[in-house]
Amino acid sequence: MTAMPPLSDLAWARGFTDPTWARRHTTSGRETVPSRAVWRGRGGPRDLPTAPPGALDGLAFTGPGGRTLGLGQLLAAAETDALLVLHRGRIVHEQYLHGYEPHVPHFNASAAKSYLGLLAAVLIHQGRLDRGTEVVKYVPELAGTAFGEATVDHLLHMGTRVSYAGRRYDKALEAQRYFAVLAPQLRPYGYSGPASIREHLATARATGAPGAEFRYENGNVEALAEVLRRVTGTTTSAHLSDTIWTRLGAEEDAYYIVDAEGTEAACGGFSATARDVARLGEMIRCGGAVGDRQVIPEAVASTIVSGVPDGYPRRVRFPAAPADAPATLSYHDLWWIPNDPYGSFMASGIHGQRLFICPALDLVVVHYASQIVSPAVPQVPLVQAFLAIGSHLNS
Template identity: 70%
Template sequence: MTDAPLANLHWSRGYTDPAWVRRYTTAGRELLPSRRVWRGPGPARSLPTDTAGIDGLTITTPDDRTLTLPDLFAAAQTDALLVMHRGTVVYETYLHGLRPHDAHFNASAAKSYIGLLAATLAHRGTLDRDATASEYVPELAGTAFGDSTVDHLLHMGTHVSYGGRPFDKPVEAQRYFAVVAPPLRPYGYSGPTSIREHLATARATAAPGTEFRYENGNVEALAEILRRVTGTTTSALLSDMIWSHLGADEDAYYVLDGEGTEAACGGFSATARDVARLGELIRCGGAVGDRQIIPDAVVAAIPDAPDGYAKRVRFPAAPPSTPATLSYHDFWWILNDPCGSFMASGIHGQRLFISPESETVIVHYGSQVMSPVAPVAPLVPAFLQIGAHLRHTR
């Protein structure tokens, strides 16, 4: 799970136990305080369905293995997979007791939803990308985030150390979860007990904008900025700007820390069908039917990862036969493949994959353990191949 010293391994508590992982991905509202993201007053927007014939599709992995969809589900500990093509649900399955109306943990895929809100507010002129975080949140002055600009935060451009510790991404992620969720705290825990306290321990170890470093604090700092400029909670903001316009079946929800603050970087849960509705809104340029919800310019800019912040590397899960690479923009992962695909991505296999050229939206929910003995499932190759198949057969 990590190259950190053995003394830090207790921070992986629970993440190597499949039953424990599924309990948290599927029942977060039962285990932690939460706040709903209201679906709005209107009826649910129907999702047309049609059999696409992808049940028998086989996936070729980067190491030339062949997987059936059931093989992929087993490797990814899949709880749900929903595939839409041109606005029609062409494949939908639920496993391990999950049902279509059940909300599932989105994990870090939720970062992308915060990015969408921030980009929209910046487009409207409510938020200044070049302003420093401390201009909006004075309490962040002196932290690694306070001198960073909004744009630095949106591109994971801070160089941070918490509490004077050497930075270790997996360990810091687990320490963040312990801040939000008391059951994840190891025996004798004496660290921060709120997101606000956690951010206050962050110190810069290099100038912002010099290195891509994926870190939850960037999202939490930005979420607090959005709360300050809009005067509302993260849950209400997401409902007002997006969720109440989707025609969602269900309310979504955020888990809360001890002070009642949403865990914006990963504490969001929703049904697969409603996240697919969000993906379809984005695929359609920010519109639901004839109603423009997100400015089309905001959606068009998602795959446009700017030089200077993008981490452009060969994406390990991409098929060797494709030119796909990975970069990052406004909390979205950009595949740089021929179909202009991008995705929201979270731990344990949470994905919202959007491919404009293949007109495909895919939602995957999983409960995969985080362990060196559990290889990462080849989800992205599967999504790219499903999209290519649909593009050429429907």
């Protein structure tokens, strides 16, 4: 189990410093706040073949502090709820912990950002969305905000400098304030701030020119989601369903939580089962195809790890990394790129949610967790663990 953080971390956190409390919300979002389904379609689920068990037996990993851990110890340190490993399209390991069940959708948290980036990239490929166009051209209501003055490409690369309601920007605090926008039960006593995503975005003001630096901020994704809704004329849930979910052979409907106005929380309110997210990852690994059906253009699937556009930082720090940690990752179209030798990329969520895709190792990993984020709690090096798994399977 992870250690408890100091009381100084409790401001605005409303229980997310306790893994058990966090787990209750990561696995039961639609029971606590309004939600909208991402329909799986009418057909039956596409089979995921299973390899003989034991493929990861005896494998050792490097854990926090450089300790050597077995798989069970690693998953305990990461507060893991589910681990699913696909190698060359076959399940080689599938495990569920803490009472979490395979058929229950689990919050993907900020991993959802990457799925929205995928939808945007498809629209760009189709010529329906232009990277260089200012957001205000698509969403006139965002005029005068930090997001309205930015381009679509700025949003896709976290390229805005923003403050909300005149406050000095603090990433961790703004994340908690965003949660309070969505869920009344997460608001501190006396809360009088925005009660919808639209109201929240309206308070954003630019504190610098867009495109000058990387600043990981939920508002970029919510503004982009509104752009996509204007372009497609439909909800984020229906867009994801029509473009991808109904074409994956998914087993279950996914869902988004929605705010008081019925707007999806696109930057982190998406939930799905581990098996269905694995199907999504395998589709991308296979060049956008599911069998003989092309779900997304091959050009979109194959260019996620392509170079970061000129003008953006080519190395950035992971949001949960210490302030003195080196900048080692790249960020492109809302996907994280570890810059390893295998061409890997991933969608990542705050509590340990990962969709990790490694084409050179024929690997897709889905990891769900309810780990807390605090300077007092060492983070588990999940990417290194996934690469160790892929190297082991390929050998």
